[in-house]
Each structure stands twice: as structure tokens, then as C-alpha cells.
Amino acid sequence: METKQFKAESKRILDMMIHSIYTHHEIFLRELISNASDAIDKIYYKALTDDSLTFDKDQYYIKVVADKDNRTLKIIDTGVGMTREELENNLGTIAKSGSLAFKNENELKDGYDIIGQFGVGFYSAFMVADVVTVISKALGSEEAYKWESKGAEGYTITPCEKDSVGTEVILKIKENTEDEKYDEYLEEYHLKEIIKKYSDFIRYPIKMDVTTSKLKEGSESEYEEVTSEQVINSMVPIWRKNKNELTQEDYDNFYAEKRYGFDKPLKSIHIKVDGAVRYNAILYIPEKIPFDYYSPEYEKGLELYSSGVLIMNKCADLLPDYFSFVKGMVDSEDLSLNISREMLQHDRQLKLIAKNINKKIKSELQSLLKNERDKYVEFYKSFGRQLKFGVYSDFGMHKEELQDLLMFYSSKEKKLVTLEEYVSRMPEEQKYIYYAVGETNERIEKLPQTELVADKGYEILYFTEDIDEFAIKVIMNYKDKEFKSVSSGDLGIEGDDTVKETAAEEAENKELFEAMKAALGDKVKAVRVSKRLKSHPVCLTADGDVSIEMEKVLNAMPNNQNIKADKVLEINVNHSVFQSLKDAFANDKEKLALYTSLLYNQALLIEGLPIEDPVEFTNNICKVMV
Ligand code: ADP
Numbered sequence: 275m276e277t278k279q280f281k282a283e284s285k286r287i288l289d290m291m292i293h294s295i296y297t298h299h300e301i302f303l304r305e306l307i308s309n310a311s312d313a314i315d316k317i318y319y320k321a322l323t324d325d326s327l328t329f330d331k332d333q334y335y336i337k338v339v340a341d342k343d344n345r346t347l348k349i350i351d352t353g354v355g356m357t358r359e360e361l362e363n364n365l366g367t368i369a370k371s372g373s374l375a376f377k378n379e380n381e382l383k384d385g386y387d388i389i390g391q392f393g394v395g396f397y398s399a400f401m402v403a404d405v406v407t408v409i410s411k412a413l414g415s416e417e418a419y420k421w422e423s424k425g426a427e428g429y430t431i432t433p434c435e436k437d438s439v440g441t442e443v444i445l446k447i448k449e450n451t452e453d454e455k456y457d458e459y460l461e462e463y464h465l466k467e468i469i470k471k472y473s474d475f476i477r478y479p480i481k482m483d484v485t486t487s488k489l490k491e492g493s494e495s496e497y498e499e500v501t502s503e504q505v506i507n508s509m510v511p512i513w514r515k516n517k518n519e520l521t522q523e524d525y526d527n528f529y530a531e532k533r534y535g536f537d538k539p540l541k542s543i544h545i546k547v548d549g550a551v552r553y554n555a556i557l558y559i560p561e562k563i564p565f566d567y568y569s570p571e572y573e574k575g576l577e578l579y580s581s582g583v584l585i586m587n588k589c590a591d592l593l594p595d596y597f598s599f600v601k602g603m604v605d606s607e608d609l610s611l612n613i614s615r616e617m618l619q620h621d622r623q624l625k626l627i628a629k630n631i632n633k634k635i636k637s638e639l640q641s642l643l644k645n646e647r648d649k650y651v652e653f654y655k656s657f658g659r660q661l662k663f664g665v666y667s668d669f670g671m672h673k674e675e676l677q678d679l680l681m682f683y684s685s686k687e688k689k690l691v692t693l694e695e696y697v698s699r700m701p702e703e704q705k706y707i708y709y710a711v712g713e714t715n716e717r718i719e720k721l722p723q724t725e726l727v728a729d730k731g732y733e734i735l736y737f738t739e740d741i742d743e744f745a746i747k748v749i750m751n752y753k754d755k756e757f758k759s760v761s762s763g764d765l766g767i768e769g770d771d772t773v774k775e776t777a778a779e780e781a782e783n784k785e786l787f788e789a790m791k792a793a794l795g796d797k798v799k800a801v802r803v804s805k806r807l808k809s810h811p812v813c814l815t816a817d818g819d820v821s822i823e824m825e826k827v828l829n830a831m832p833n834n835q836n837i838k839a840d841k842v843l844e845i846n847v848n849h850s851v852f853q854s855l856k857d858a859f860a861n862d863k864e865k866l867a868l869y870t871s872l873l874y875n876q877a878l879l880i881e882g883l884p885i886e887d888p889v890e891f892t893n894n895i896c897k898v899m900v
Contacts, residue, residue, distance in 0.1 A: 313353020574598035596664025722810035804844030
């Protein structure tokens, strides 16, 4: 018999399972029961459209059977089963294997993170079993097959006998170790507990043979052991229950059971609406970013049920893009079961539900921000970028709705603050909301352009994400206050005296600046006196709508239009370097060109822009040194 090897990445996951890096071993049962339930769902949906199939509810169940003598635990289902090929493909490779490529070895060692990101599914059986056997007969097939694996060495597939369609997963439970009593997974009471805890809302009965002591018939003191088949789960879907019957743990378990995410949700929202349109919904704001969230592969959407029957896995129309991180489900009795995807898009009821949900998510986020700030900040660090995209996209259509959910790092508070907080603290004479753009907060802190604004005692918001400045340009003004980059031409701070002084200095040095501009050619639009610099000799600013940072972002885009900011080289006339410039202008024009080039390149470096010719730059520094 040929032993086949697992695909490399599957093997790594398997190794982690076998060595039990993850501590919540008991979840293996949840995973196997979920698979069983999915397999029954598949028959159910087939029966909806295939008249030759009937779905008789009593026929479909999941059964858990423990055998202490043989140390086996069976999870039996009456679902669709798997063909030989399906056993090979589904169990020989882990479904999301590609995702592992994202992780490096160190992260893999951690184990927890992998599970947090991808879940473990079927392989979790190896956390508690030495040998895993799967016997399956697929719907519509006459043959049954046995898949068996002892873990790392690989697996075998052989033909076998099985009467009915469905799957049996048989676990040979590990021997006890010092750290873990695997025996517990053969104990009736413990299995019941785990099923109740994680799989209570599974729609199909999960059965077990339960043994109880009973008084013998006709006797008043003699007991006998009676075994009877019982259904362990309550089967009532969580969303039909009342909020006061449910605990946070119930919501968290539902999230895990549904595999909305493998983290613990940051917030759960249970909605029951009995108005113009009737629906129940359970929504979650995840704690961690799904690994593919900011990639094109990520699909938004909520599960959609019609009277308890799933009609769509990811109904995208229920969520706007800016709330695409929300997970969960909606069940409505007002939707038709057989509605097609195309019709659904135009469904009036669905639109109402979507609108309603949107409002609810927004108000929940607002209350999180108000009442549980730490949690909100955590959320914002993961998904804030999405909200900013929301402000920017659709020509700013949603900016009013979203602007109060935005946060930016504040120069004064040294933490994230809202626009509302910024504006409420503004001194009366301050005209603008100031911001500075850079790669990191540390870099922005050192930007010479912030000097004057900071010196005035004004708060500055730090923009470190590409989208920030674009989003703010769309908002234009908040509470009648315009946004102003500390790098923009006119800062709106200078008093009349300063304006006069600047004009005088400009006039006085007109020829010098013209000579410098000539030396730089097209690289800058002008050379000017700076009023924003205190300790630095030069900086770059931009005239017009396109800032230097925006230029960077736009040019990094795939089909860039080579858009350029109108750059201005600003000179600090109070800096001692300025005297050297004046001297050079008077005595040595070549030297002036050299100094100008050096200063321009310095300004580029400070801005985080590449200098055109680094070799020339360093040569020029050497020239100045000798
Ligand atoms: P996931 O369930 O997340 O896809 P698993 O590793 O748990 O990942 O399972 C892999 C696949 O194996 C499933 O998608 C399903 O197609 C198949 N499978 C697992 N268990 C069963 C079962 N009891 N009946 C039918 N198919 C199953």
C-alpha cells in the first residue's frame, strides 16, 4: 500500500498540531463537528434544487461515540461524504495553504498566530490523536474509501465498506502525558460539556449515547445503568434568542464556530428589528486584521439567511466598503428563499436592512470611541485606514458620516486624537487645523517645517499613511476650519509686521535668490525667504494643491501621471549659512551654485525624497571640506 506525502505546507501545520503548540486542544471537536455540519448543509442545498433528493430532517444528524476500551472517539455524520479524489485533495492539503507563505519561521514557531489567522480545521484532530482514520462514502457513489494517517509520515487511501452515505472520523486518542489527560476526551460528561460550549447552535442534532443510573423497574433500592441516545445541542440559532439569555461567551463562541475569524471579536452587535422590515443580525468587529484584509483577494460581506436557511455566504450588498471589516450574519423572514443573486441586489427589503445595519455599525463605533477609548484605538489601528479610504472614495460622499470616526497622532497629546478634540482645543486666533506629513511620527517630529507652527504653541496632526492627506483634501474643512499643511506656502500665522519684514528681505536679496533659482533650473519653482524655520537653514515647501507627499504617493501608483508638486526652496535668512551664501554670491558664483545644490539636496533628504545624484552630492560635500 502506497503511503502518500502531505504537501509541504500542510506538513508544517500538521507538525504544529502533533506537537500541540496550541493549548486549547478541546477545539478539535468544534472543528470536526463544523465540518460534519457543513457536509449536511451541502445535502440540504442540493435537495433545494434537485427534486430527486428529499431532505428529511430526521435522517440527518451528527453522532459522537466514545469507546474507552479501544481509546477511540468517532465523529459520525450523514453529510455528503467524500469521493476518493476529495479525500485526497481535501485532507492531503490544507485549504488555505497559500497563506502560509506570508509567515516566516519565527512566526510559525509561535503557532498561536497561525491558528489566529487561518484556523486549523481537520488537522486539529492530531492535537489529541495519534492516528486519524476517515471513512467516507460520497453522495451518488457506490464505493467507500478509508483515509488514514499517523501524522507526519503521510497517509494512505484504500477502498473499504460503508453502508450509508456520510463520513466517520475516527480518532485514536493519545495516551495521557504529564501535562495533559487525553483520557478526558473519552469521558461522556466532558464531551457533552465541549459540545455545549462550542457547538450548541449547530442546526442538526448532535447525538451521544448517554448512560445514566435508574431505579430498576419494580425495585425501590436497586439501580441499573441505562444507555439512551440523547441530543446534546439546543439547535436554536443564537440570533433567535433574546439578548438577555446570552452572554459574551456565547457571542464569542458563535464567532469561532462560524469561523468569522480566529481572533476574539472586539465587539459584538446583536440586532433585532421588527419594523418595516423584520430581521435579526449578529455582527462583529474583529480584533485583528485578517491577513488578506488590505489585498484584492479580501471579500467583504455578511452571511444572509432567509428564515434560518442560509442563502448566501457573503452578501456584499449588506456592507459599504468602508465597513468591510465587519463580520456576521443577517436572517430575515422577509426575503425569499429562492431569490437570485441578481434580484437580491435590487431587493427593497435588502436595501432597507443594509441601510439600517450601516447606521447601527456607525453608532456602535461612535459609542466605542466615547466609552471604551482603548478598544477603539485598537480597532482604529487595524481598520482606520479603511475608514479614511471611505472618506476619500465616492467623491467624498460619506465624509460627513465618517469624519468623526477618524483619528490622527497629535504633536501635543502624543497619541491619537479626533478632529473634534483638536478643534475644541484650538486657541482663538488659530485659523487652521495644521498637519505634517511624513513616514513616521519620529521623522515628522524632526521636520524643520513644523518649527514655526510648533513654536506658536499650535497642535499639529501627524499624517503617516499615504491616504491621510488625500482624505483630508476631500474633507476640506472641519467645523469651518480649513486644513493646512505645515509645508504649504502660506501658513496663515505671520502677522502684518512679519509680512512686511519678509517682503523687505525678499527685495533685499532678490538677485541672490534669482541666481539660486537659475542654478537649480526646473527643480524648483522659486527660492524664497522662510518664516517657518528656526534652527534649520533650508526646507522644501509646495505651492498649489499637490503637496510633496502627494507627489510621492501619486508617483508610486502603477499608472502614474508623473504629477509634480510646485516645489519652493525656502531659506532661513537668520541662519549663519545665509551669510556664506551672500559672500559666495558677491565673490564666487561657482561656489554659490555648489552651495545651492548642497542645500537643495539636504532639503530633499529631510523630506525623505531621493536625491538625484548621490555621488555628485557626496563629492560636493568633499569639495566644501577641503
Ligand atoms: P475547512 O473546513 O476550513 O475547509 P478543513 O481542513 O476542516 O478545512 O477541511 C477541509 C475540507 O475537507 C473541507 O472543506 C471539506 O470539503 C472536507 N471535509 C472535512 N470534513 C468533512 C466531512 N465530515 N464530510 C465531508 N467533507 C469534509
